[in-house]
Amino acid sequence: MKVNGISVEIPVRPTWTLLRVLREELRLTGTKKGCEQGDCGACTVIMNGKAVNACLVLALQAESQEIVTIEGLGTEDNPHPLQKSFVEEGAVQCGFCTPGILMSAAVLLKKNPSPSLEEIKKAISGNLCRCTGYSKIIKAIQSASKYGDVQKSLRVDTYWATSNAAERRD
Amino acid sequence: MQNFEFYSAKSIEDCLDYLSEKKELCKVIAGGTDLIPVLRNEDIYPDYVLNILGIESLRGITEEDGEIRIGPTTTFTEMVESEVLNRTLPLLVQAASCVGGPQIRNRGTIGGNIATASPSADVLPAVLILGGVLEIRSRQSGSRLLPLADAIDAPYSIRLRPDEIITGICIEKLPPGTRSGFEKLGRRKAMARARMNMSIVVRTNEEGIISELRIVPGAVMPVARRMEEAEGILSGKRPDSSLMDAAAEALADQILRVTGVRWSTEYKMPVVENIFKRVLGQLLWNNKRGKE
Numbered sequence: 280m281k282v283n284g285i286s287v288e289i290p291v292r293p294t295w296t297l298l299r300v301l302r303e304e305l306r307l308t309g310t311k312k313g314c315e316q317g318d319c320g321a322c323t324v325i326m327n328g329k330a331v332n333a334c335l336v337l338a339l340q341a342e343s344q345e346i347v348t349i350e351g352l353g354t355e356d357n358p359h360p361l362q363k364s365f366v367e368e369g370a371v372q373c374g375f376c377t378p379g380i381l382m383s384a385a386v387l388l389k390k391n392p393s394p395s396l397e398e399i400k401k402a403i404s405g406n407l408c409r410c411t412g413y414s415k416i417i418k419a420i421q422s423a424s425k426y427g428d429v430q431k432s433l434r435v436d437t438y439w440a441t442s443n444a445a446e447r448r449d
Numbered sequence: 450m451q452n453f454e455f456y457s458a459k460s461i462e463d464c465l466d467y468l469s470e471k472k473e474l475c476k477v478i479a480g481g482t483d484l485i486p487v488l489r490n491e492d493i494y495p496d497y498v499l500n501i502l503g504i505e506s507l508r509g510i511t512e513e514d515g516e517i518r519i520g521p522t523t524t525f526t527e528m529v530e531s532e533v534l535n536r537t538l539p540l541l542v543q544a545a546s547c548v549g550g551p552q553i554r555n556r557g558t559i560g561g562n563i564a565t566a567s568p569s570a571d572v573l574p575a576v577l578i579l580g581g582v583l584e585i586r587s588r589q590s591g592s593r594l595l596p597l598a599d600a601i602d603a604p605y606s607i608r609l610r611p612d613e614i615i616t617g618i619c620i621e622k623l624p625p626g627t628r629s630g631f632e633k634l635g636r637r638k639a640m641a642r643a644r645m646n647m648s649i650v651v652r653t654n655e656e657g658i659i660s661e662l663r664i665v666p667g668a669v670m671p672v673a674r675r676m677e678e679a680e681g682i683l684s685g686k687r688p689d690s691s692l693m694d695a696a697a698e699a700l701a702d703q704i705l706r707v708t709g710v711r712w713s714t715e716y717k718m719p720v721v722e723n724i725f726k727r728v729l730g731q732l733l734w735n736n737k738r739g740k741e
Contacts, residue, residue, distance in 0.1 A: 334485070405553065405640055
């Protein structure tokens with residue numbers, strides 16, 4: 280599969296999910312493991328341009344697909360406008376839901392750079408946040424365009440935590 | 450998750466061969482939004498898992514001679530965005546848009562919703578009320594057509610042999626002038642399993658008399674079905690508030706006879722009646738009070 284613009288080949292077990300491969304094989308731990316039932320959205324990644332729960336995709340079903348994780352959205356030096364906006368607007372509390380919400384919001388803004396309140400609510404309706412009342416999150420998504428081009432390519436070949444991921448064979 | 454052998458079918462033929470060999474040892478996976486959680490809980494432990502998402506011909510929505518054909522691996526998002534469905538069968542679009550959240554709708558499929566046959570399914574009752582017919586194939590017996598109404602037998606089960614697979618869902622377009630509505634009630638707006646949902650199809654003639662009425666409440670009975678008693682009270686009549694109340698009462702009675710009195714009855718029955726009146730009122734008089 281392609282992850283954040285880079286082709287990767289990893290041996291997997293049939294029972295592994297995409298989430299496990301991203302976190303434990305590729306060490307891309309920005310994608311969070313929450314409920315593992317598809318309820319919380321903490322593991323949201325972009326697969327072929329669409330937001331999906333990585334816990335509900337078998338790794339083998341992700342073969343040859345294009346995945347973008349939070350690590351591909353932006354870096355500390357070059358953050359995505361959404362990331363800047365979340366920091367500036369105080370939309371991050373404990374931060375566990377944030378990567379998933381950023382991915383859902385990124386898909387929305389890519390299609391529709393100036394969404395309505397309802398469209399934003401709908402886009403993040405599959406992501407649970409238990410700290411905030413969502414209002415700052417929604418505000419941050421609304422103001423993201425102040426911080427740069429919200430439609431910029433998501434497949435940036437940037438930050439890549441390789442560690443010894445590719446060599447693991449367990 | 451217990452170990453299994455995974456196979457991605459390359460074509461329908463390939464898929465039929467695999468199923469005819471593995472039969473009940475095999476589970477079919479498409480979007481995986483229903484299957485992966487039960488695999489993880491080890492509620493089921495198949496020896497083989499057959500992926501059908503790679504079969505291009507099982508996906509997509511086509512329109513031919515008054516009939517809509519939906520491939521089983523068409524996702525809910527694809528249904529919601531389909532020009533054909535929005536124009537011809539808006540009820541299905543409404544039902545599909547109520548499933549889970551965006552991430553679930555991007556993966557979950559219409560075939561999976563039907564094959565899982567959860568009592569709280571959202572799309573299954575909508576296909577049922579529209580008279581949907583399943584196109585089923587197997588290596589052994591070729592292809593057959595099975596109306597969804599005859600396919601549903603028990604919660605989480607449809608009459609499909611282990612070597613069979615759904616290859617299409619066929620739905621005839623509704624006659625001109627027919628209106629349809631769907632409403633879902635969950636514990637919250639998104640990501641909720643339906644506490645109940647209500648699908649209604651209605652057509653009135655020039656004199657305002659109901660010439661056809663179909664009612665399918667979802668998630669309130671072990672399996673979804675048409676409610677003939679309530680349909681009969683309004684069919685062939687000019688609807689008014691008192692007939693509407695009578696039909697709502699008959700609807701609740703018929704449900705109660707199926708389920709018996711349960712702890713939730715006191716809440717559910719008035720709510721079923723009100724949702725029914727609201728959806729039908731909207732269709733007949735463009736108001737949500739269920740009154741003329």
